[in-house]
Amino acid sequence: MDERIRIDAARCTSCGLCVKVCFPNYGTGPDGKVMTRPELFCAACGHCLAVCPADAISHPRVQSAACTPLREADRPSYEQYLGFLRMRRSRREFKDQPVPREVIAKLLAAGAQAPNGLNRQNVHYTVITDRAVLKELSARVTAGMGRLAALLRNPAGRFFFRLFQPRVYRELEFFLPLLEQVSAGKLSGRDLVCYDAPCAILVHTAAADLCGCEDAVYAAANIQYAAETLGLGTCVVGFITNPVNEDKALRALVRLPAGHRVQTSLVVGYPQFRYAKAPPKAEPQADYVG
Ligand SMILES: Cc1cc2nc3c(=O)[nH]c(=O)nc-3n(C[C@H](O)[C@H](O)[C@H](O)COP(=O)(O)O)c2cc1C
Numbered sequence: 001m002d003e004r005i006r007i008d009a010a011r012c013t014s015c016g017l018c019v020k021v022c023f024p025n026y027g028t029g030p031d032g033k034v035m036t037r038p039e040l041f042c043a044a045c046g047h048c049l050a051v052c053p054a055d056a057i058s059h060p061r062v063q064s065a066a067c068t069p070l071r072e073a074d075r076p077s078y079e080q081y082l083g084f085l086r087m088r089r090s091r092r093e094f095k096d097q098p099v100p101r102e103v104i105a106k107l108l109a110a111g112a113q114a115p116n117g118l119n120r121q122n123v124h125y126t127v128i129t130d131r132a133v134l135k136e137l138s139a140r141v142t143a144g145m146g147r148l149a150a151l152l153r154n155p156a157g158r159f160f161f162r163l164f165q166p167r168v169y170r171e172l173e174f175f176l177p178l179l180e181q182v183s184a185g186k187l188s189g190r191d192l193v194c195y196d197a198p199c200a201i202l203v204h205t206a207a208a209d210l211c212g213c214e215d216a217v218y219a220a221a222n223i224q225y226a227a228e229t230l231g232l233g234t235c236v237v238g239f240i241t242n243p244v245n246e247d248k249a250l251r252a253l254v255r256l257p258a259g260h261r262v263q264t265s266l267v268v269g270y271p272q273f274r275y276a277k278a279p280p281k282a283e284p285q286a287d288y289v290g
Contacts, residue, residue, distance in 0.1 A: 003060050005036045005048070011056035018057060021047040043119035086278035088224060091233030092195040094269030098129065099199045103230055107201070107268070110226030111219035117211025123219045126202040126254055126262075133253060134200060138193035140250055141243050142182060145192075149183035152176060193239055197267035200237075202244065202254060207261035216263030223266065233271035240265035 005025060007018075014034045018026040024040045026048065046062040055064060076084065104127055116123065128134055151157040152172070162169045172179070181187050194200055203220045205212030224234045244250045244262045256262065 004039060005042070005060070006058045007034060007036060008056045008058070009033075011054045013054050013056075015053065017051045017053070018048040021051050045119045084225070084228070087275075088228050089233070089275055089278075090235040091269070091271045092235055093272045094195060094197045094233065094267075095272055096196075097198065097270045099232065099268055099270070103232070104129075104199065104201075104268075106230060107223045107226050107232075110222045111203075114215070114218035114222045116215040116218065117209075120209075120211075120215075122205055122209060122212075123215050124204050124257070124260065126204065126256060128200045128202070128254060129198060131198070134194045134197070135191075136253055137200070137240065137244075137250065138191045140247070140253070141193045141239055144243050144247070145179050145239070146183040148172070149176070149179035152179070153183075193237060194267050195235065197235075197269040199268040200240070201266045201268060202240070202256070202262045203264045203266070204256065204260045204262045206259055208259070212261065213263045220264045220266055223268075227268060231270060232268055234266050234268050237265050237267055 012034055014028070014032060016028060016034060019028055019034060022042075025037055025042055027035055027037050029035045042061075044059070044061040046059070046067065049057050049059055049062055049064055050067055058064065108125055108127075111123065111125070112121065114123075128137070152161060182192065201220075201223065203216040203223075205216055209215070220236070224236075227234045241262050241264060244254060244256060244265070
């Protein structure tokens, strides 16, 4: 198989757009014609194919026929986009209604459009729709919260936790009243982890992947907004992520592949009601240099 990028000389107009989007692999020859360089570095992002107005490029790893034509009409205005962003809320109440497989596939397809390090497209998803597994996941995480509350209630436990995990402790202080209530059984009967959602999506990558965390979070954000377009609601559940990574029994329960790390976790379902307003968000904390 031909492993090189090719330019069809009969079609190429030497407009130079491919050189602009990909200087490592394209250049302009002394005759002013566009040429490919020996492939130095190619992430198979497909930008060269996508930008070429003459359809003159063939790429060994990106099929021209598989590229989707873009329509300017699909671009929302800033006002439409911001209005849509405001519609997303973290949802913690769901109808007792499963999310069909084909709808989940649409969510994951939106995740695939997210930016990712070196275009490796290595984000994996574990989609849990088995109610018994969701229940077990919630029960085990809740039990862990109770144990943590008990540890922190103990002055010695608190002292050592503070000493060895000062950053975690600072974050946990905020949750202490909730953990206390969980530990005292005051909230029993409620699913405080998966919120009785019919679906949870664990977004994971190889633990060693340097860009894994960011890749997963961008993908999850796309999924959250895609969910809004499909009448679904989502919530990021940080309380799931670390316990699954650290507890062997939980890893086995959700069948997390060996060597993988959950980077972020979502619950997904059909929300029970609509919000009438969007609460205000803090002003961006930005410093401008220049
Ligand atoms: C990293 C992260 C972890 C979160 N963990 C939880 C969680 O464990 N449980 C929960 O109910 N909400 C969780 N949330 C949702 C936040 O509480 C929520 O995004 C925030 O309160 C703002 O509300 P909004 O999403 O409706 O704008 C988490 C959000 C993020 C980004």
